[in-house]
Amino acid sequence: xxxxxxxxxxxxxxxxxxxxxxxxxxxxxxxxxxxxxxxxxxxxxxxxxxxxxxxxxxxxxxxxxxxxxxxxxxxxxxxxxxxxxxxxxxxxxxxxxxxxxxxxxxxxxxxxxxxxxxxxxxxxxxxxxxxxxxxxxxxxxxxxxxxxxxxxxxxxxxxxxxxxxxxxxxxxxxxxxxxxxxxxxxxxxxxxxxxxxxxxxxxxxxxxxxxxxxxxxxxxxxxxxxxxxxxxxxxxxxxxxxxxxxxxxxxxxxxxxxxxxxxxxxxxxxxxxxxxxxxxxxxxxxxxxxxxxxxxxxxxxxxxxxxxxxxxxxxxxxxxxxxxxxxxxxxxxxxxxxxxxxxxxxxxxxxxxxxxxxxxxxxxxxxxxxxxxxxxxxxxxxxxxxxxxxxxxxxxxxxxxxxxxxxxxxxxxxxxxxxxxxxxxxxxxxxxxxxxxxxxxxxxxxxxxxxx
Numbered sequence: 001x002x003x004x005x006x007x008x009x010x011x012x013x014x015x016x017x018x019x020x021x022x023x024x025x026x027x028x029x030x031x032x033x034x035x036x037x038x039x040x041x042x043x044x045x046x047x048x049x050x051x052x053x054x055x056x057x058x059x060x061x062x063x064x065x066x067x068x069x070x071x072x073x074x075x076x077x078x079x080x081x082x083x084x085x086x087x088x089x090x091x092x093x094x095x096x097x098x099x100x101x102x103x104x105x106x107x108x109x110x111x112x113x114x115x116x117x118x119x120x121x122x123x124x125x126x127x128x129x130x131x132x133x134x135x136x137x138x139x140x141x142x143x144x145x146x147x148x149x150x151x152x153x154x155x156x157x158x159x160x161x162x163x164x165x166x167x168x169x170x171x172x173x174x175x176x177x178x179x180x181x182x183x184x185x186x187x188x189x190x191x192x193x194x195x196x197x198x199x200x201x202x203x204x205x206x207x208x209x210x211x212x213x214x215x216x217x218x219x220x221x222x223x224x225x226x227x228x229x230x231x232x233x234x235x236x237x238x239x240x241x242x243x244x245x246x247x248x249x250x251x252x253x254x255x256x257x258x259x260x261x262x263x264x265x266x267x268x269x270x271x272x273x274x275x276x277x278x279x280x281x282x283x284x285x286x287x288x289x290x291x292x293x294x295x296x297x298x299x300x301x302x303x304x305x306x307x308x309x310x311x312x313x314x315x316x317x318x319x320x321x322x323x324x325x326x327x328x329x330x331x332x333x334x335x336x337x338x339x340x341x342x343x344x345x346x347x348x349x350x351x352x353x354x355x356x357x358x359x360x361x362x363x364x365x366x367x368x369x370x371x372x373x374x375x376x377x378x379x380x381x382x383x384x385x386x387x388x389x390x391x392x393x394x395x396x397x398x399x400x401x402x403x404x405x406x407x408x409x410x411x412x413x414x415x416x417x418x419x420x421x422x423x424x425x426x427x428x429x430x431x432x433x434x435x436x437x438x439x440x441x442x443x444x445x446x447x448x449x450x451x452x
Contacts, residue, residue, distance in 0.1 A: 003036045003437065005444040010111040014102055016095075016126070017045035018119035021231060022261070022287055023312035027118045027148050029291050030197040034433035043288075044098045044115075081154040088121055089128040096129045103139055112140045114440070118148050120155040127160030142447070144440065146195065147171065148312050151341035154178050159185045163443055165436065167194040167315070168345060168427050190439060193432035194315040199295055200325030201430045208302045209322055215304035216328065216411040224253050224406070227306040227327065229294055229313065230260035230269075236332055237269040239395045240307065246399030248278050255280065257301065259294045261287060303327045305402075305411065307391070310334050314342040317351040317387035318430050321415045328414050329388030330402065343390070349428050351387045353379070358390055361410075365401055371408040379410070384417045 005011065013035065015028040032041050103110055117123035123145045130141050145164040147156045152174030158164065159179075164187055166172050172189045179186065204212070214222040226247075228240050240258075247254045258273055260266050262283040273279045282293040297303070306316070310331045319325040331352070334340045346352040353361065357379060364371065371379075380386060389405065391398040405411050429435070 001438050001441055003039075003441050005448070006114075006437065006441055007036050007038050009108065011444075012102060012106070012110040012113050013039055013041040014099070014113055014115045015041055015043050016115060016117045016119065016122040017043055017287075018122050019045070019287075021311070022229075022291060023148055024118040025287055026197075026291050026294075026312060027146060027195055028116065029288075029295075030195045030433055031116060031118075031146070031436060033198045034437050041116075042102055044095070044102065077154055084155065085124055088124045092125045092129045095122065095125045096133065099126070099129075099133060100137060103137060110139060112142065114142045114144065114444075116144050116146060117158075117161075118146050120145075120153075120158065123158045123161060124155070127158050130160055142443075146436075149338035149342055150194070150345035151338035152178065153337065154182075157182075157184060157187065159187060161187055163439070164189045165192050165195075165439075166190070167192070168348075170348075191427070192435050192439065193427055193429045194312075194318060195432045195436055196315055196318050196430060197295060197325065198431075198433050200298055200316075200323065201319060202324050203322055204302070204324055204326075211302040212304045212321065212327075213412070213415060215302070216406065216415050218407050218409055218412065221253055223255055224251075224305065225255055225257060225301050225303045227257045227259065227294075227297065227303045227308075229306070229308055230258065230266065231309055231311065236309070237266065239332065239398070241269065241272065242395035243307065243399045243402070244273075244276070244279060246396055247402060248276075250399070250403045252278070254278060257282065257297055257303065259283075259290060259297060261285070261290045298324050298327075304415070305330060307332065310339045310342045310346075312342075314339075314346060314388075317346050318428050318432070319387075320430070321387075323430065326387075328411050330398075331388055331390045332398075333391075333393050346388065350383050350385050351428070352389060353386060361389070362392070365404050368404065371410075376409055376413060380413060380417055386414050386417050389414070 006013070015032060017025055017028060028043070035041060099113070099115075103113065115126055117126060123143065126143055130143060133139070133141055143161045145156070145158050145161045147164065147166045150167040150171050152171045156164070157175050157179050166175065166189055169191050172191050175189060211222070214220050215224045230237065230240070244256050256279045258279060259282045260270060262270060262285045270281060270283060274281055282297055284290050284293060304327055306327045307330045314329070314331070316325055316327075317329055331343065334343055343352065347354060361379060389410070392401050
């Protein structure tokens, strides 16, 4: 596509960023990679320490996790959502001032601003100041919301948004039902595959494909590269640390690549890891650099396994095993409604095992069963698109489970089957970023036609 309107100098593209984990920034980064080369997007971030601290507190403490999950569904969500919305709308000065600076600092004052919001908090704030911004600055604003989980949480229904992108029809329908029930203005919701990095979607060379295959072959001594991205809230550090120690005792062929923000709450963990010869650290004090380090790691090293939360990282399952980002995904215990919903998305699309098959695998593992070829094949059946598996809750069991799966050829089988993701399924294609910008260009064309 030509992207004539996106390239127009009178339009400024702005991404927003909230200090609530790295996920929102990863999505913004993926989308920015797909922009035409002549378009330089700007980043507007919130320095809201309250949001940052709440996110960290809710992610780490067991009681706060329960409170978070309780507030994300049922009558509790119905009560909490409007209260939180009002709070956000009452605190918009910082966001407004940043957006004004975006246009004032340009030599040629733009006629339009296209704002991409990947966090519902900033989306709600921007929607509430949209009319004021347009009238006081004489600049047309387009607000685009990208939902960053396949989770129809009420917060993602943002009246005033021009387009809202969601990863599935199920989430679209649930949000529309909520909006109707809550008597909110109708919004335009578009279903597109989850936006994943185009850089990570590049095909591996034949040599690197063979490397990934050998790493997961139980009958070779090839070094196994395991990536462990530490979340923005630094969840699970002790769990990860012990998994690494237990697996290293099992075999010296495991090499762990830890990507983390260097912050006060990660310093002890990172210092301990730095003393281990089987671990390599990739750190920065800046969130954006942490996201870049993660992609750089995958571009340089052939990663075969990744231990990760089923957050937005779950959608790495949309890569196939022939692509740079197509490592086998090992999911930790879900925290919060959105992570359960993300796993449900993967399950619906046969990207992870069904609950019954996962339970069967767990039972075989508990008995330390040596799998025959027939038993291994029967776990997969006709499913040729498995990309991930769920780990046990304790670190010792998780390490033993990883070793058992590797030794029994489950990971090798997953890597082979994961090369056959069905691209015709509109919800699990890996060219999502391209589709996103095509839809934005179409929207801008429609807006121009409406003015004629």
